[in-house]
Amino acid sequence: MDAQVSDNSRSITIIGAGLAGALLATLLAQRGWSVDVYEKRGDPRVRGYAGGRSINLALAERGRHALRLAGADDAVMSHAVMMRGRMVHFADGRTDLQRYGRDDSEVIWSIHRGELNISLLDIAETAGARLHFDRGLVAADFDRHVATFADAGGGLLDVGFDSLVGADGAGSALRVAMAKREGLGERTENLGHGYKELEIPPGDDGSFRIEPNALHIWPRGRYMCIALPNDERTFTVTLFLPSHGEPSFDTVRNGAEARAFFERDFADASPLIPNLEQDFDSHPTGTLATLYLDLWHLGGDAVLLGDAAHAMVPFHGQGMNCAFEDCVALAEHLDNAPDRASAFAAFQAERLPNARAIQQMALENYLEMRDRVDNDDFLLQRALELELAARHPDRFVPRYSMVTFMRIPYATAFERGRVQRELLADVTRGHSSLDTIDRALADRLVTERLPPLGKSA
Numbered sequence: 001m002d003a004q005v006s007d008n009s010r011s012i013t014i015i016g017a018g019l020a021g022a023l024l025a026t027l028l029a030q031r032g033w034s035v036d037v038y039e040k041r042g043d044p045r046v047r048g049y050a051g052g053r054s055i056n057l058a059l060a061e062r063g064r065h066a067l068r069l070a071g072a073d074d075a076v077m078s079h080a081v082m083m084r085g086r087m088v089h090f091a092d093g094r095t096d097l098q099r100y101g102r103d104d105s106e107v108i109w110s111i112h113r114g115e116l117n118i119s120l121l122d123i124a125e126t127a128g129a130r131l132h133f134d135r136g137l138v139a140a141d142f143d144r145h146v147a148t149f150a151d152a153g154g155g156l157l158d159v160g161f162d163s164l165v166g167a168d169g170a171g172s173a174l175r176v177a178m179a180k181r182e183g184l185g186e187r188t189e190n191l192g193h194g195y196k197e198l199e200i201p202p203g204d205d206g207s208f209r210i211e212p213n214a215l216h217i218w219p220r221g222r223y224m225c226i227a228l229p230n231d232e233r234t235f236t237v238t239l240f241l242p243s244h245g246e247p248s249f250d251t252v253r254n255g256a257e258a259r260a261f262f263e264r265d266f267a268d269a270s271p272l273i274p275n276l277e278q279d280f281d282s283h284p285t286g287t288l289a290t291l292y293l294d295l296w297h298l299g300g301d302a303v304l305l306g307d308a309a310h311a312m313v314p315f316h317g318q319g320m321n322c323a324f325e326d327c328v329a330l331a332e333h334l335d336n337a338p339d340r341a342s343a344f345a346a347f348q349a350e351r352l353p354n355a356r357a358i359q360q361m362a363l364e365n366y367l368e369m370r371d372r373v374d375n376d377d378f379l380l381q382r383a384l385e386l387e388l389a390a391r392h393p394d395r396f397v398p399r400y401s402m403v404t405f406m407r408i409p410y411a412t413a414f415e416r417g418r419v420q421r422e423l424l425a426d427v428t429r430g431h432s433s434l435d436t437i438d439r440a441l442a443d444r445l446v447t448e449r450l451p452p453l454g455k456s457a
């Protein structure tokens with residue numbers, strides 16, 4: 001065994017030093033826990049970042065709140081690029097900036113996954129967590145409380161543990177080990193769409209080639225492209241496309257076909273991506289799925305969080321934000337509950353319904369991004385939504401804002417969002433412009449159907 005099991009009941013072993021694992025390690029170490037973290041890959045600070053599920057990510061208030069609690073916000077934000085809204089690129093070449101919030105206090109931030117992970121690892125180590133790289137979990141014996149890890153050369157190491165926390169991502173090995181012990185009710189729903197990352201390099205003068213402070217979207221019905229800025233003045237473009245059908249990754253199979261496809265459907269983006277052919281041929285095609293579990297923990301022996309518990313499709317930009325919120329919740333439950341089994345159970349009871357809600361909203365957002373942002377009904381409802389939000393700021397908050405700029409439970413945002421959508425549909429039905437909308441009716445329905453959000457919401 002290469003680590004001593006602490007007699008201290010406040011000792012914990014985290015599997016995975018990705019985004020959630022590194023943040024949880026920090027939060028627990030800062031609270032005086034003895035924390036060991038085992039990561040399958042090498043140390044990215046020594047070998048360079050080995051890549052992950054996407055090159056950059058949108059960070060929102062939930063994630064930032066967790067980073068602030070860990071003292072990591074300043075380090076992370078020093079590399080972040082502000083995104084004020086969606087810059088929609090229509091098929092005819094027109095563009096339109098749709099603001100996400102009311103002003104620059106309601107924005108999201110583009111951050112580089114590798115830089116974020118490295119900042120979090122530094123902070124975790126400073127807080128006192130012990131990080132063990134090149135140690136991939138391969139098995140866990142919950143009777144003997146021994147976890148088995150493979151090192152980079154394939155050698156096996158047995159390590160004792162008090163409790164294991166699975167922060168090892170969508171393909172979690174801890175989840176597999178737990179499922180051998182007890183059924184977790186696991187279901188995976190594949191979206192049937194994949195993604196490919198491409199790059200817009202800086203212009204010849206070193207500047208951003210398109211508006212930097214926006215999340216760019218090229219909606220095209222059943223498929224779309226997005227682009228997020230990076231602080232080195234590049235953009236990471238992600239093409240989301242069905243796996244089968246026309247067009248799909250079956251018909252757009254290589255760089256040359258991808259260039260022809262871009263020339264036809266993303267004509268303004270195509271010249272911005274000079275290495276499209278090479279990027280397309282050399283980058284992997286990612287798959288997208290939603291993971292549902294009915295059980296996230298085995299008594300006090302093991303618990304899952306982040307993507308290991310509830311991987312989701314990326315269309316609300318909340319997977320990491322949700323995983324960070326999980327970390328804060330788990331640290332608090334571990335501090336407050338009488339024992340680990342109760343802490344893990346309370347954690348699941350709090351977070352599972354919220355994970356389900358954001359998973360559903362993420363699926364719905366795909367339809368909205370690729371198909372609705374350039375649709376007239378959507379734009380009329382969006383215009384009325386903004387008006388009602390301004391008139392009833394304590395009652396009518398756009399669902400995107402509740403998810404992105406607030407920390408009210410995802411499940412509450414989901415339910416209120418449903419009520420608001422119905423209301424908008426009821427009031428705009430049969431209208432094509434704001435001019436003819438019955439404002440008195442709209443106001444009355446808001447007051448009747450939406451109680452004030454209140455401080456606790």
Ligand code: FAD
Nearest residue numbers: 016018019020040058137168169306307317318319320321
């Ligand atoms: P991961 O980040 O996957 O980390 C898991 C870690 O565990 C890794 O370091 C891995 O090497 C390690 N590991 C794996 N197996 C083992 C093992 N057997 N033993 C030890 N270690 C192991 N979220 C957002 O909030 N905003 C976004 O804009 C956004 N965009 C996205 C875009 C795309 C295309 C995708 C695919 C996802 C996006 N997400 C986004 C979601 C986000 O990437 C995940 O929710 C987030 O990475 C989850 O963090 P995690 O720590 O749970 O898992």
